[in-house]
Amino acid sequence: METTPLVHKRKKLRSGYTTGSCAAAAAKAATSMLLEGAIVNQVSLLTPKGVTLHLTIEDISMEKDSIRCAVRKDSGDDPDVTNGILVYAVVRRVQGNQITLDGGIGVGRVTLPGLWQKIGEAAINKVPRLMILQEVASVCEQKGYDGGLDVIIEIPEGIEIARRTFNPRLGIEGGISVLGTTGIVEPMSESALIDSIALEIRVKKANGQEILILTPGNYGADFLKETLHIDINKAVKCSNYVGEALDTAVEVGYKKILMVGHVGKFVKLAAGIMNTHSRQADARMEIFLANAALEGANLETLQAIEKAITTDEMIFILKQAGYLEGVLERITNRIQFYVQHRVGTDIKIGIMVFSVEYGLLGQTEGTEDLI
Structure with a gap:
């Protein structure tokens, strides 16, 4: 496989290929072996990205009217839980002239609305499904076969892996x-994570959840559960991608959004920073410093904030100086200003900011109504 490597921290990162590419290649090989009666040890596959893969075929089982074989997933340098697993295709001759596709062991079944597939169907996404069917049909055409085929994709390790997803x-x-969607795994890809966040938001909307609950991560989930007594399964962890999550919420039609976040993340929103990863921007100290100055904090307090490392340290300084309540009210209101600007005025927003050390620090007007 030849791709242009990504560079992360001056290290070239190797791309890999998706479970969809593995399934398509295994199905292609199995169809060839079924129609030719000869072992196939390698197949080539042109991915939607335009990259040609040359993939090794493993664990071949041949019967008269059925072939089962596998391709091993290679995620490159991407930290993917599916790296190294075998993706199988079973291809059987059947009556008629149709090519059918389904999932077998280890391929999930859709049980809720909101996904591309219908309820009850195998969780084989649109692009991989098309790739598999096209590869099988292409082999049939080359071999002059116009009969029916039944294609089953199996991922035996998928049952256990699913518990970690x-x-x-x-x-x-x-x-x-x-x-x-491209057939290629791009290492350190943010787009895959953003897509998964967007998908979870869509599923919750499709299942009738009227209020979207967003929290960056585990701290927020713990606060929801232990302090607000809200089922964390109703919340979406948006990681650092607050802006993208809000955009999806608007796209799918949410009219009410409750946002609950640790002050170390959410304080950045008060400056309009919608990707809260430290490599994008920090500005925590600057935001506290500016709002403390607007509250009339003295020079000694401002200098102490400037030297502080953590947000909890800044909060302690402000609390001791008597400015904490005013500063947090300003910060929370600015968060609401930028979030409201992002989603539009017709969506009701509730924002809660907390600290593990100090508990609830501030919330916007109307938040209690959403809770």
């Missing part, structure tokens, strides 16, 4: 999804 929350039970 968000699939059950998305309504995918019994295994993992067969994924990939």
Whole structure:
């Protein structure tokens, strides 16, 4: 496989290929072996990205009217839980002239609305499904075969892997999804994470959840559960991608959004920073410093904030000096200003900011109504 490597921290990162590419290549090989009666050890596959893969075929089982074989997933330098697993295709001759596709062991089943597939169907996404069917049809055409074929994709390790993914929350039970829009895994890809966040938001909307609950991560989830007594399965962890999550919420039609976040993340929103990862921007100290100055904090307090390392340290300084309540009210209102600007005025927003050390620090007007 030849791709242009990504560079991360001056290290070239190797791309990989998706479960969808593995499934398509295995199906192609199995169809060839079924129609020719000869072993196929390698196949080439042109991915939607335009990259040609040359993939090794493993664990071949040949019967008279059925072939089963696998391709091993290679995620490159991307930290993917599916790296190294075998993705199988079983191809059988059947009556008629149709080519059918379904999922077998380890491929999840859709149980909730909101996904591309219908309820009850195998979780084989649109692009991989098209790739698989096209590869099988192409082999049939080359070999002059116009009969029927039944194609089953199996991922035996998918049952266990699914327990470590968000699939059950998305309504995918019994295994993992067969994924990939380009056929190639880009290492350290942010787009895959953003897509998964957007998908979870869509599923919750499709299942009738009227209020979207967003929190960056585990601190927020713990606060929701332990302090607000809200089922964390109703919340979406948006990681650092607050802006993208809000954009999806608007796209799918949410009219009410409750945002609950640790002050170390959410304070950045008060400056309009919608990607809260530290490599994008920090500005925590500057935001506290500016708002403390607007509250009339003296020079000694401002200098102490400037030297502080953590937000909890800044909060302690402000609390001791008697400015904390005013500063947090300003910061919370600015968060609401920028969030409201992002989503528009017809969406009701509630924002809660907390600290593990100090508990609830501030919330916007109307938040209690959403809770």
